[in-house]
Amino acid sequence: MAIQWFPGHMYSTQKAITERVKDIDVVIELLDARLPGSSANPMLAELTAGRPTLKVLNKQDLADPARTALWLAHYNALPATRAIPLDASQTTPAQQIVKACHELSPNRGGLAKPMRVLICGIPNVGKSTLINTLTGGRKAKTGDEAGITKLEQRITLADDFYLWDTPGMLWPRIIVPKSGYNLAASGAVGRNAFDEEEVALELLGYLKANYAAGLAARFKLVELDAETMAGMKDEALLDTIGRKRGALLGKGRVNLQKAAEIVMHEFRAGNLGRITLETPEEFAVWLADGQRA
Ligand code: G4P
DSSP states (O other): OOOOOOHHHHHHHHHHHHHHGGGOSEEEEEEETTSTTTTSOTTHHHHTTTOOEEEEEEOTTTSOHHHHHHHHHHHHTSTTEEEEEOOTTTSOOHHHHHHHHHHHSTTOOSTTSOEEEEEEEOTTSSHHHHHHHHHTTOOOEESSSTTOOTTOEEEEEETTEEEEEOOSOOOOOOOSHHHHHHHHHHTOSOGGGSOHHHHHHHHHHHHHHHOHHHHHHHTTOTTOOHHHHHHSOHHHHHHHHHHHTTOBOGGGOBOHHHHHHHHHHHHHTTTTOSOOSOOHHHHHHHHHHHHHO
16 A cells, blocks of 8 residues: 655654754653554654664553553563553653663763653554653753754753753654554545555454454444354445445445545554454564565
């Protein structure tokens, strides 16, 4: 699936990250816990030149807890990396984040050597929400101070702990086709960049194989047990859901566009249950397939 790509925006973001990272002790990479692999920007590791990294699996309230545990174990096994789950909108995450950063960079701290952290994440991952929670809504410092460029924000979490917000937009770099679908399903890419019916069909294909109970409960698919649903074509499932929800055109035909929008809305809102669209093993296979193709 072709998803629009914004190299113009990316160029300035890349340059700004490369400049700032020289004075950074820890990089916080905000990921969507429902699609950790796909919501990572593969260029970031290169841009941040091996700095210790805290992977924050945000929106964990919407993700499958068993799979979040798998992803945390996967990341925590990497060198110079820690991973924590988060719900940026509900909790007070400052202590967790501060503690994890000190573990990653134990020599920093105190007024002479303040901890300097850069926070990065693709659009819609929850960066503004998190920054807002961390600052309690206070305005962060921008542009008007020496050493802070116009595009940047510096957030003071403590006298000896600074958080720098990545300037510009770190767009996802879609190198795996399945990642394109998962990013579209999550709401990370604009509506105009993809075909909703195609994304909904792909999503249903995954959900019927992995989360059939949540799907059946939400759409009242009482006549379909998991086995029947698994054997159904994705198109037939979308058609059934459209009919159940009254998304009809004339002569009893289903409005598949409307049905697709319903499926995606229900997924994004968490109404189909707590769902994660990829495991570390699955993502590794997609990546390997993508590299072979
Ligand atoms: P961004 O700056 O990274 O682009 O993301 P932002 O904070 O604007 O968050 C995007 C959406 O995700 C917001 O929903 C926000 O409330 C929601 N969100 C952020 N963190 C969490 C979390 O941990 N759990 C849950 N459940 N939601 C979270 P929104 O304002 O309704 O926007 P949208 O739905 O129109 O995208």
